[in-house]
Amino acid sequence: MAAETPAIPSVWARPQREAEQPVLSREAIVREAVAMLDADGVEALSMRKLGARLNAGATSLYRHIATKDELMELAVDEVIAEICVPALVGDDWRAAVTEAAGGFRATALRHPWLSAVLGQAGLAYLGPNLMAFSERLATLFADAGFPEPSRAIDAVLAFVLGMSVTEAAWLSTVARAGETETEFVARLMPAAREAVSGHQHLTEAYAAQQAPDPAEIREAKFAYGLAVVLDGLALRLPR
Template identity: 40%
Template sequence: MSDREKLEARLIWERPEPASRPAPEPLSREQIVRAAIALADADGLAAVSLRKVGASLDAGPMRLYGYLSSKEELLELMVDAVYGEMASEGPLTGDWRQALRAMAHRTRRAANRHPWFIDLLGGRPHLGPHALAHVEASFAALNGTPGFEHIDRIMLAVGTVDAYVLGALRNETSKLESGMNQGQWEDASGAYIQRMIATGRFPMLGRVVRDATHPSPDAVFEQGLDCVLDGIAARLGR
């Protein structure tokens, strides 16, 4: 067997589950993944381990190894399950702007339901069936649209929106990682910021504090997305 064949044999997406056993309790990859997602939703990714997932299912970690070989595979299965939730919202419809906007908001809703999800995006592509279906639907929504005749333009537009969404959501979640909500964080840091502005070294930050409207996170996300889509439209018009 070649190195490539050995690698493909290790991919969980094409590796069958063990035969179902009635005792001590029936188990499946879906049950394992749902248990892991419940732990991550409650306490973050740090709470996810094969031992803890097994304990929540009254199964030892060695039994779980019959269904997956590592925590990394479990995380991949969790990501794909969230992509499945996104796909359940139905096809992307409308013109290219509507389709890309819907794609962005689906990802944001998924990240709001599962805050850990954004930490697992980026880097190497996800190869699960639901993740691949999401990419396929995103590309297909632009296929045949004037200006997107070449696949490179489709990939650039989808990739640009994905990059914006990833950055915007990480910015949203980073403000809450201290354990404080936005208001608490502002109260805790406000006096320090005011002292720094009073030094006169940061006049633009002073304008931000005094004059900026500071819209809600929903509005900020929508406005940033509009900028990205306007940029894509301008590029198409050139």
Template identity: 40%
Template sequence: MTGKSFSSVWLREPRKAGGPGRSREEIVKAAVELLDEEGLQGLSMRKLGAKLSAGATSVYWYVANKDELLELAYDEVWRMMTVPDPEEVGWRDSAAALAHSMRRVILRYPWAADLIGRMPALGPNAMRVANGMRKMFDLAGFRGLDIDFANSTLTAYVFGMTIPEVAWNATMGDLDDYDADKTREMVRKAAADYPDMLKRIDMGSYEDPAYMRELCFDFGLVSLLDGLERRLTT
């Protein structure tokens, strides 16, 4: 019995441009633009071909299907992430900068949140980020599988905090559109049976929800890095 074969656009040599058609770089750029405009459901070979004014044939020269096209676009998202050299800035600053960069990029390209966990991150940009993470945790003093576990812990935190934020932004939109007084009253009613919680609720202080979410993200990130650093001394 043979198992399923694993396929990826990154597991074969890229095709060189054929004839006067569009280059792979142009196709990927257009795909990202289309994803920004219409999301995952709006991407199709037909629409992309129309956007390129080249027909779907040019697209199929480089990719076999929509999933392969998404792999190319997904790797472009990883290209936007920065990994400072830990030998220059230290492993903690490098990890913190990468985590904040990952969050910003996912929020900037919310369609990518739906690809995390179901789309292989095997492209050169994703590999660059993964290698940078390996380097930072090796420099910190982690060894063997602990390097992989530290990598997974950091990315799980970023994804776990950011993907729900993407979903909130998609469903709730801009909180400035909501009546602040009515929102505060709604929260007070919901927490009426929990007086200790009411003491902690001060909706007037949340003048900039995006800023507060960033503060919350940073609080958790610092706590996570403190925990990883503690493991190195035990």
């Protein structure tokens, strides 16, 4: 039996193989998952679809991330890193908290799935970015003189998350219609006015919402609600 001919030890002497997939990293997987969530929402994300987007089998993904739940924890932590919490300058804690709350809202609207899943994403609060965010908020409220910073944080975030869930759902509806927000509202308003006819306060509220840019109304609602929350928190500061 003839001995097997040894291969020539050179890359140039063997047939060219199909391009090998580069080694996946957890970071690359999470970035792609966030892009899919932003585009299509939580329901459309699966390990199989994610693997196809990355040209990898689900088995390759499971080497880094065991379940979809783990993936959601990582995705939440990834986008939380976008939120800036300023340090307290002087004694204007309201301006700093307003900036942080506005940053959270902006992040939640860039990633419409975030607010809805934040409370469901397992132990997402243990993520390094979410931990750092919470620590910066705690430092801000402690420096402002609040005796129970965590209670103040809970109050602000409950408001921001509640508003952001509603806004994100609304903007997703507008996006599915394939229109600008202004166009969608203009088409909706006749039906809305008809629906509230006979209800005095609702009729007045709809009549007031005639700004040329509906985004201005959303901004004003958020600013008003946040100011009310901060007014209440101010009463908790030691005199």
